[in-house]
Amino acid sequence: MHSVDNVRLKVLLVEDDEDDYVIIRDLLFEMERFDLDWVTNYNDAVEVIEREEHDVCLLDYRLGERSGLDLLREALKRGCKGPIILLTGQGDRELDLEAMQAGAADYLVKGQIDAPLLERSIRYAFTRTLRILGESERRFRSLVQNISDIITIVDAEGITRYQSPSVERVLGYRPEDTVGPSAFDYVHPDDLERVRSMFAGITESAGVGGPLEVRARHADGSWRHIEATFNNLLDDPAVRGIVVN
Numbered sequence: 001m002h003s004v005d006n007v008r009l010k011v012l013l014v015e016d017d018e019d020d021y022v023i024i025r026d027l028l029f030e031m032e033r034f035d036l037d038w039v040t041n042y043n044d045a046v047e048v049i050e051r052e053e054h055d056v057c058l059l060d061y062r063l064g065e066r067s068g069l070d071l072l073r074e075a076l077k078r079g080c081k082g083p084i085i086l087l088t089g090q091g092d093r094e095l096d097l098e099a100m101q102a103g104a105a106d107y108l109v110k111g112q113i114d115a116p117l118l119e120r121s122i123r124y125a126f127t128r129t130l131r132i133l134g135e136s137e138r139r140f141r142s143l144v145q146n147i148s149d150i151i152t153i154v155d156a157e158g159i160t161r162y163q164s165p166s167v168e169r170v171l172g173y174r175p176e177d178t179v180g181p182s183a184f185d186y187v188h189p190d191d192l193e194r195v196r197s198m199f200a201g202i203t204e205s206a207g208v209g210g211p212l213e214v215r216a217r218h219a220d221g222s223w224r225h226i227e228a229t230f231n232n233l234l235d236d237p238a239v240r241g242i243v244v245n
Contacts, residue, residue: 009126010035012054014045014071015087016063020110024058027115034122042066049075049082056105056122057084061095069102076103079155079240083125087113103235105129150226153241156203156234158182161241170226172219183244188215188223195228202230202242 011034015021021038028034037054039045042063049057049071057075061068068086075084083105088095099107105125108117150170153162160183163175171186178186187195191214202209210229218224233239 008033008035009055009122010037010053011122012036012045012048012057013038014040014049014057014063014068015060016040017060020060020087023110024113024118027113027118030115031119033119042071045071046074046078049080049084050078052080052082054082056126057082058122059084059086059104061086061088069099072099072102072104076240077156077234079161079234081129081240083129085121085125149245152178152183152244153239154183154244155241158184158199171216171224186217188217191215198230199242202232203234205232207232 011028013021013024013036015024015038025036025038028036037048039048042065045059045063048054059068059071063071072084072086084103086099086104086107088099088107088109089111096107105128106121108121149164150167151162151164152160152167154160160179160181163173163178165175167173167175167178184192184195194212195214198209198212208229208231211227212229213225213227215223216226228244231243231245233241233243
């Protein structure tokens, strides 16, 4: 793997305190290797993080009525793959453990942050995420490229994020043509309510739902009977989605 020590990284800071923003900004400016964007509230942060335009996110624990942990969980639920580092106001081992269990790449105590520590944390989180995603993608693609069943990965809203090559053999679509639209668009109208009901249930808790027999629209306009199971892997860093097969 190539070193990322000299790669310029784009950092998002979610922080509602301007004084703390200035401190982080000045530390990053001192190193001259980072570009920084700043948002101040929960809702804007969700929108920006979901666009996945940044290499690393620095996330303040206290964000008004909502906490940084709430935002961390929301980002991961929506399929965010980038590393998120939680910034806390004081050392709290219980909070630190909760952050790591929730999926944080690292945590830093604000009063203890200096430029070398901040850079080390950012680059470690970025490098580790690249390694995890690379290894996971290689294993995953090796599996699905040679399996006969359709495997679809959708986000928490039902938007297709990945489609296996077998969809072309079974339903006549090129995989890349089905990525982006809602998976519900291909379900027969008479089956849609049952599918949405099961999907809503499975997004609320980890686990497997189904099998469910549904009719899926073929590229030629006909309807094909298929059996679908749903596996909630939204919290799995290697998947970040609901696997339908």
